[in-house]
Amino acid sequence: MIGQKISITSSKPQTTRHIVTGIYTDQLMQMVFFDTPGLHNNQQPNALNKHLNRTASGAVEGADVVLFMVEAGVFSEGDATALMRLSNFEGKVILVANKIDKIDQRDVLLPYLAQMMERYPFAECVPVTALSGGKTLKHLKNVIAKYLPEQEFLYDEDEITTASRSFLAAEALREKLTRRLNQELPYSLTVEIESFEIEGRLYRIHAIIWVERESQKGIVIGKGGELLKEASTQARQDLEKLFDKKVFLKAYVKVRAGWSDDERALHSLGFKALE
Secondary structure (H helix, E strand, O other), rough: OOOOOOOOOOOOOOOOOOOOEEEOOOOOOOOEEEOOOOOOOOOOOOOHHHHHHHHHHHOOOOOEEEEEEEOOOOHHHHHHHHHHHHOOOOEEEEEEEEHHHHHOOHHHHHHHHHHHHHHOOOEEEEEEHHHHHHHHHHHHHHHHHHHOOOOOOOOOOOOOOOOOHHHHHHHHHHHHHHOOOOHHHHHOOOOEEEEEEEEEEEEEEEEEEEEEEEEHHHHOOOOHHHOOOOOHHHHHHHHHHHHOOOEEEEEEEEOOOOHHHOOHHHHOOOOOOOO
């Protein structure tokens, strides 16, 4: 949407843990996007789950437009919960049906979209796909623009995010680890940047990967250190593209027992309360 990747992605649900701001600016308009955590439906939520739910719910307040994104052909229990949370939202809600390329038959897609439009008073429905060469996303931005108020730009034209370089570095490494680790382990780790030093055109970064149990260290490191090495290398390559600088990235794995269910630990690890 903004022409640059700043928010991590993964096939695993609920990967996003913080509100990530993306800024799109052209000659006519500026849009400020907020990528939020998904809502957690755990019957016995821990402190991290509660924090993510508060963050996701609070982010809607003050927004002019909400993009309610679903995978085409799917309406999950989590989707229903998120849609219910929008019942008191006074702004416009646009239904965005993603991955429409996975549904080949129009006689399947169109009834699904019609059914979705009956679930909520959406302002519009915009089907999108990554295979359109950017055409569907361009259309989506034009639709969003119709519902935005006129005002002065909030950010400089060359700004694409308010996230710090340390935050982006931590998220890049967490993304690569999350994609490699199976089942529940991705939800038991987080990444903290211990130091971020700028030496000319070199960014020297030292990161700590926190897990909750000693047995998880070996899984994250991998046989002969290969998993951690591969994840770090790919994260470094992404950061070099993002920062347009050479990056030295060194990562260590440490144990902090029960960090995901400890409010004080969450705060110290960068999970700040939504202001």
